[in-house]
Amino acid sequence: MNPSPAPALLTAPLRVGLIGAGGIAHHHLPHLLRLGADVTVHSSHGADELVAAYGGTTAASLPELLERVDVVDVVTPTHTHGELIRTALAHGKHVISEKPLTRHHRDSLAVVEAAEAAGRFLLPAHVVRFFPEYAQLKSAVDAGLLGDLAVLRFTRSGAAPTTAAPWFADEELSGGIIVDQLIHDLDIARWVAGPVATVSAATAGKGGVRSAHITLVHHSGAITHVYGEWGAPHLTFSTSFSVTGTDGQLEHSSRSESTVTEDLDRSGAGGTLVPVVDPTASPYFLQLRELTRQLTTGRPSRVDARDGAEAVRLAVSALEAATTGRPVHLAGA
């Protein structure tokens, strides 16, 4: 983004207001604290438990939070993003927002413009750009390793989140599997293969299971398939991709590239163990480190507000295409 004038930079320690205390908050709060930020949490519920688990302090109200911070990190349900972002900007705060930026494209553009007018950073959290396999793909393609791209595939499957958090099931609120989950792959497809001209999609739903099949035609001529499932509760979360160009092909599958295969009974001795992973290798940590670094140094991170709005446009276009059964042609981009 090119706000005018350039946003004033912050100095450490950052004072961050985390709004929301649901699932994704567990992937933001500990990393913000690890990065040395002073974090204030406000949420309609769950803030006390979240702070008890990781640290930080709570604010009883949104105005109280806004008084204590310079940056707002929005991790609430999707349909509340737009208003919270606008409120934060109106109070002169920089904003980090969980994806999708907002539920609708027009509203997403409006908050991008509001941030530019206010001279504040608006940074959408598209964490998949920080997963090393996708970052590796991006640099390989940018380095010309695969030549001109021809065809790309991305998949993302897991248990439906709708049991734990029922608002996900309401397509008006969350946008469903396409706007909530496949927005990641739509964003990556655009990041890797460039702007998109046409979006087609079909969805299927039986019982509690939802699937979505999306096809993109990029301006370059490359074509992309994006597939996703919200499945039964025991589904292992998995992702994959395959990218082919004139000079070669690269593929990845989270299942087959996993380092550990185990036949262990964790129900007995030792009980259930929390898997130990190095927190500083977490894509969520890498993401928040890069986004907060932009606030203190101005150095652009790998994703900006316009990318966030474009990802929403691709997702809502896919939703429209799935509903009407007709491709959506995108202007500009």
Add this chain to the structure above:
Amino acid sequence: MPTAHTGRPLRIGLFSLAHVHAETYARILRSRPDVQLLATDPDPHADAPHTRGRSLAQSLGVDYVESYEELLDWRPDGAVLTAENTRRPALLARLAARGVPVLTEKPLATTSADADAVTRLVHRHDLPLMLALPVRYSSDFTRLQQDHRAGVLGDVVSVQAVNTARLPDRRRWFTDPALSGGGAFVDHLVHVLDLVDRLTGDTPVHVSAVGNRVLHPGAGAVETAGLATIGYRSGTIVSIDCSWSVPETAPTWGGLELRIAGTRGAVEVDFFRPRLRGTSRRSGLPLELPYGTDLDERMLDAFLRRLRGQEEHTTDQDLTSAARLVQVVEAAQESARTGRTVAVSATPDRVPA
């Protein structure tokens, strides 16, 4: 030993560019703003005049001096020792005499006599010393250790390990016994042995090993393929393929895989597996792009943290285990030579009849 150096960059001396890892370490250290790096590579290296010495340092963007003495006079806060295997003990002695904490390439030594000498020296000078064994720093290994401690694995019954690699032919000394101390056994048994040591704390007591020179027969008078089977005091058996069997045309250097059978279950870890895979249409060759945590980076970070006093040196533990592993390698070499099972020297009573 030095304690806190907060506020100024640490001076790290890179002692020799002989080992292929020297380049890796130089690149990582050079990219850190909290490190000043100075290298020297004065030992004869007629086999690789252009890929070592000042010209290599220049291409790595690292400042260079002509002798070890000059590098020592620079008063480094720490030394990274990447000389040829058999040249390291003498250099360790010079570093110990000057009290410079060391991260040394593995193995600690190539004979148990040398390992004993180094151990005495390190103790006499109270020298902080760390072995360059990066797989220790893998999160997967930490998790294995925690599972083992929590009893999820049960008792370790056996470990079947593969730690194969390409022949390190960019440096010909690896296959010159006078400088390397041996071939595949010396180069690649130690990583797995160290992981088993850290996981179980068990003591190796006897070794059977076989090797050959079918691959790279012209490389030198050392084995290029090797299989070793190690018996431990508790009855655990560990077998390791440590061959330089990864083809030169393979997309990456090799890897390290463990299959661990415990009394309560089994687990397999393929530490360097994660990568994008495909084919290059231009070369017709497989295309593999590894990703994930850089364990060398993490190991060097741990060394720097120790130099800054932010993490404790664990010299004693490192030395005891490193010296024992030298004995295992020596026993493997002897076994391959004689065709007999060989006792690990510190524990001769444990050899089965």
